[in-house]
Amino acid sequence: MTGQVTAVDFLKGHGTENDFVILPDPGVDLDLTPELVAALCDRRAGIGADGVLRAARAGDLLDAGVLDALPAGVRREDWFMDYRNSDGSIAEMCGNGVRVFAHFLAANALVPGDEFTVGSRAGAKPVRVHHADPETAEVSVSMGVPRVFGESSAGVDGRDLAGIAVDVGNPHIACVVPGLTEEALAALDVASVPTFDHGLFPHGTNVEIVTPLVDGGVHMRVHERGSGETRSCGTGTVAAAVAALRAAGRETGAVDVHVPGGTVTVTVEADGAVLRGPSRIVASGTARLAAL
Numbered sequence: 001m002t003g004q005v006t007a008v009d010f011l012k013g014h015g016t017e018n019d020f021v022i023l024p025d026p027g028v029d030l031d032l033t034p035e036l037v038a039a040l041c042d043r044r045a046g047i048g049a050d051g052v053l054r055a056a057r058a059g060d061l062l063d064a065g066v067l068d069a070l071p072a073g074v075r076r077e078d079w080f081m082d083y084r085n086s087d088g089s090i091a092e093m094c095g096n097g098v099r100v101f102a103h104f105l106a107a108n109a110l111v112p113g114d115e116f117t118v119g120s121r122a123g124a125k126p127v128r129v130h131h132a133d134p135e136t137a138e139v140s141v142s143m144g145v146p147r148v149f150g151e152s153s154a155g156v157d158g159r160d161l162a163g164i165a166v167d168v169g170n171p172h173i174a175c176v177v178p179g180l181t182e183e184a185l186a187a188l189d190v191a192s193v194p195t196f197d198h199g200l201f202p203h204g205t206n207v208e209i210v211t212p213l214v215d216g217g218v219h220m221r222v223h224e225r226g227s228g229e230t231r232s233c234g235t236g237t238v239a240a241a242v243a244a245l246r247a248a249g250r251e252t253g254a255v256d257v258h259v260p261g262g263t264v265t266v267t268v269e270a271d272g273a274v275l276r277g278p279s280r281i282v283a284s285g286t287a288r289l290a291a292l
């Protein structure tokens, strides 16, 4: 349909500086090709973002062929976060993105209250909007039960870092590095593409480097699948919290995860993890597709 669409309204938002182009598209008029996504996310020739969040009802995305089926627990009437990485690839889930998506819905009165479900390719994600105005919000997302599915390592800045594989709806290897300080973490080259076991991660993975748990907190940096190094990764903070708790001999607890773009709190319980953090919507406008 994009051939008939020459301009599209958008909003720009972020969760701890993991930033997104929000595309309200209730009619599913946009043919959201990888090329269009990459052009929108281009920080020079486009709007610039780590990813795109298209907003439409799940049933309408299904009827338009964007979804092959409704993911587990997702109803036709649910607003669905059609997430894309900045390289145009599709990912199952985006934790910072769900907070920004929920903020957009609440601030525009598109949902009846403060607690509702957002659909994602990783299934239904219950959210609670603690506060929302057009510019700022505080949101909690029930992220499901993180699944640890192995031990492995990642090559980062010439170092081989031991980590655990964690499924948060999308794949992660979270590397808690003994003795790593916040300053030493900040000095690492995380922009270069890390190496990892493609047998364990046949569809790629997000790579988190994490300091050990101290006083209920960790510091984390991330190289994301499909977006490169970002200032934050919500699903990554969940993987980091799980890994840091396990490294400290624990299975549950609340962890403040400090990322370059801010801080979120991940609470891990036996029945699932909850990600709580801020959302900001900083701009709105019209994207002129012929110029991209």
Ligand SMILES: N[C@@H](CCC[C@H](N)C(=O)O)C(=O)O
Pocket: 018, 051, 085, 090, 091, 092, 093, 094, 095, 096, 097, 170, 171, 206, 224, 225, 226, 227, 230, 232, 233, 234, 235, 236
């Ligand atoms: N930044 C997101 C994760 C986005 C998807 C990830 N890059 C992947 O490909 O799995 C988040 O906040 O979780």
